Amino acid sequence: MSSDKKRKRSSTVLPDIKITTAPTTDTPPIVATSHGITLPPTLPLTPYTRTTTTSTKKSRKSEHLLHGSTQRIDYEGRELPEDSDYHRYYVGIFDPATNTVELHAAPKLHFSRTIKAHAERDREIDGKGIVLNNQDSRAALGRQFGTKKAQKALLSRELNKIDISDMDRSVTTSIISQVEENTKDMPTSAQLGTQQLDLRPIPPANKDATRPEDVYNLDDIIPKDEWSVLWVREWEKGAGSNEDVKSSTKSRFVATRVAKLLAAAAATGRSGGAALTRSLKLLKYIGYMIEFYLFQVQSRGRLPSMAKTKKALGLDQVLVEGLYRRFAETTMSGEGGEARWAVSPSLSNKLLYYLAVLCLMADFWEVDLYELKIDLGMQMREITAAFKEVGCSVKEYSKTQYLDMKMTKAEATQHKRAVLKIPLEFPSAPRRRAAGGSRR
Incomplete structure (x- = not known):
């Protein structure tokens, strides 16, 4: 390649630039x-x-600050000591017309941010000389960053808060005297406990009774009109026939006791009698109550019309009306104005407590709970709680007792006996669902 064709490097000559220093200003x-x-x-x-005087008092020094703020955060730019002491920063402004660069001393600021809620809390601490606990700190944050609902709740709490330290002694004394005056007629804890006992859904009880048979009255549990429609003639005619008894009731508790009563009557040659009829009627009604309890449990407390219940359980109309009247309540009207019935948890407990008292009457105030537990499909703790509510103590069988009953020790552990205690004692506080169990 010839030398004349070689590309020559173009040279650029930089113009002379004059650098000047601008005088220091406040901005x-x-x-x-x-x-x-x-x-x-x-x-x-x-x-x-801000201009400050140095320690030698011979020179003055300017301090610069930038500040910006949003609704929740403060931003602040300040000079760091290490930057101002060992470094100098300048901003050059070039003027192409005169080819001059004017240098302006430029302080370097470092930005930090502060949450306003924290700053407010710190001012409160500095002003009052107190240390905020975790709850106060959270409240301060909530006032700044909480939702509208949370801020409204905080405001309501603060408006209702009373600072006793700011009250005059006469004011506090007046408040205390007013409270004492207004509460002097309030019932005591013992009186409240008595009221709760009176409100528990158990049959009317004679708390002063000296014998178990005087505690409860049969007429308070089974009205006379229902008692009169209880027919036990088929049991009395088939005395001693366990098959007839088992086919007429779904309750193991009832069937066992009816069979024993009829066997004893057959052994003594007495096929009837007022005492036997009374006992059989009592067991008949217990069987109906067990069926009604299971019926409402299976439907989660919702009951059909009385006519449908009568057909489903095979009960007399008087008995169905009585059970609905005492152990169910109307909720609303359905189509055609037909009433809808339901058994609330409280009424379910009431049904269970009335049943427990009838079982005590049938077993002469001492009941083996095993068969009743099976009939009702309950845990033992649930059925024992029900009997405690009506004044019973629940005990285990002693060795002598279960051997006399021809039970093994393993079998005896599954059995408990409820005994009506005299003097009568109830649990200290009624349970909301003492033995009603959960809806199935």
């Missing part, structure tokens, strides 16, 4: 950094300048 340009902080792009910043 210099500022170099700012924000390590780890992102400033809002439209955040307005306000500059501040």
Whole structure:
């Protein structure tokens, strides 16, 4: 390649640039950094300048600050001592017309941010000389960052808070005397306990009775009109026939006791009698109550019309009406104005407690709970709780007792006996669902 064809490097001659230093002013340009902080792009910043005298009192020094604020956060830019002592920062302004660069001293500021809620809390601490606990700190944050609902709750709490330390002694004395005056007629704890006992859904009880048979009255549990429609003639005619008894009731508790009564009557040659009829009627009604209890449990407390229940359980109309009247309540009217019935948890407990008292009467105030537990499909703790509510103590069988009953020790552990205690004692407080169990 010939030398004339070689490309020649073009040389650029830089013009002479004159550098000057601008005089110091109170509003210099500022170099700012924000390590780890992102400033809002439209955040307005306000500059501040303060002149201080150095320790030698011969020179003056300017301090610069930038401040910006949002609704919740303050942003502040300040000079760091290590930057102002060992470094100098300048901003050059180039003027192409005169080829001059004017250098302006530019302080370097580092931005930090402060949460307003924290700052307010710190001012409260400094002003009162107190240390805020965790609850107060959370309240301060909630006032600034909480939702409208949370802030409303905080405001309501503060409006209702009373600072006793700010009250005059006469005011507190007056308040105390007014409270004592207004509460002097309030019932005591013992009186409240007695009222709760009176409100428990158990049959009317004679708390002063000296014999178990005087505690409860049969007429308070089974009205006379229902008692009169209890027919036990088929049991009395088939005395001693266990098959006839088992086919006429679904209750194991009832079937066992009816069979024993009829066997004893057959052994003594007495096929009837007022005492036998009374006992059989009592067991008949217990069987009906067990069926009604299971019926309402299976439907989760919702009952059909009386006519449907009568057909489903095979009960007399008088008995169905009586059970609905005492152990169910109307909720609303269905189509055609037909009433809808339901058994609430409280009424379910009431049904169970009335049943427990009838079982005590049938077993002469001491009941083996095993068969009743099976009939009702309950846990032993549930059925024992029901009997305790009506005044019973629940005990285990002693060795002598279960051997006399021809039970093994393993069998005896599954059996408990409820005994009506005299003097009568009830649990200290009624349970909401003492033995009603959960809806199935």
